């Protein structure tokens with residue numbers, strides 16, 4: 001039996017989350033957008049509430065509520081502010097996921113549990129100036145010398161790196177080994193040779209921060225490696241599977257915010273003596289927006305359900321990310337259209353929604369890469 005309803009527990013969770021977001025995020029979001037700085041204290045506030053650890057088991061400091069609840073949370077966050085959602089969700093997904101998947105007991109206690117409490121901030125350093133979609137093409141090197149790896153290279157666009165206490169850095173021990181040479185090393189702030197740049201200026205999601213990470217003869221003890229010397233690449237890809245469904249859920253939330261604003265405006269705005277919602281061309285836009293949002297959410301829920309029930313979510317996560325992020329780009333564009341000139345002005349939130357949407361078709365694997373993943377699975 002397929003059940004499309006949320007449980008009573010989920011509805012209670014959502015209601016209390018909405019109150020929390022209203023109290024904690026709404027008052028600081030405008031300033032964060034203006035300054036381009038993420039309100040760092042939110043990590044602690046969300047951590048205290050347990051929200052940063054929603055999908056992780058209680059043994060490692062999580063809430064043990066699974067990915068369906070995590071995606072519900074991501075949607076609600078995306079509705080309120082996509083940038084703030086981006087930083088908080090990166091912390092809970094890619095910022096800790098490799099630690100959860102491959103970390104030793106000691107690494108989990110030292111880094112994962114404090115990160116889920118919001119006491120330590122993590123960053124995921126995969127992308128480089130010369131290697132984005134081609135993640136296996138990274139050139140940051142990790143040379144083993146005695147009991148330490150010496151790291152050299154540059155990472156770019158790394159979310160939360162401006163504020164991070166540690167970065168999970170992907171590096172290659174030997175380019176000739178291809179993906180088998182990729183390791184993940186935890187580099188803690190304060191390590192000699194590790195530095196982070198200023199927040200990069202972006203089109204949207206301005207309340208989230210990303211920057212460059214530079215590793216210059218940066219020495220990291222072998223104990224900071226996640227798992228064995230080979231297999232790091234597969235861990236990164238597994239982390240991205242979860243990250244992608246969460247980006248998709250955030251996209252659904254942002255699309256809902258844009259749709260709600262457009263619907264309310266259309267019911268109020270009068271032209272030619274009638275509300276614009278009475279015109280079929282506007283009704284058609286609203287109808288298509290609603291259908292696309294519901295279809296996207298259904299794909300997100302399916303991916304989360306597959307993950308929660310022990311299946312491999314790679315295909316469904318890629319499908320949900322492709323659909324939901326392309327949807328949010330079109331829905332936010334239509335929302336601006338429905339608001340006309342006002343939609344283009346910064347006093348109305350749809351202008352920001354439109355700018356925020358675009359990043360989602362790029363981060364954690366572009367739309368083109370999602371299509372490649374999907375097609376590869378279909379052709380297997």
Ligand SMILES: Cc1cc2nc3c(=O)[nH]c(=O)nc-3n(C[C@H](O)[C@H](O)[C@H](O)COP(=O)(O)OP(=O)(O)OC[C@H]3O[C@@H](n4cnc5c(N)ncnc54)[C@H](O)[C@@H]3O)c2cc1C
Pocket residue numbers: 090123124125126127131132133134156157158159160202205210359362363364365366367368369
């Ligand atoms: C706001 C923001 C936050 C980010 N946060 C992080 C982070 O925390 N950690 C991290 O590691 N990275 C992060 N990234 C980086 C992000 O994951 C990359 O930007 C993304 O993977 C694309 O890589 P690229 O920018 O190098 O583009 P490229 O890979 O150079 O792609 C350029 C274009 O070519 C297309 N393309 C590439 N290969 C193919 C192909 N085989 N077939 C068809 N088309 C192709 C792409 O789809 C794209 O349209 C972030 C990026 C942004 C914008």
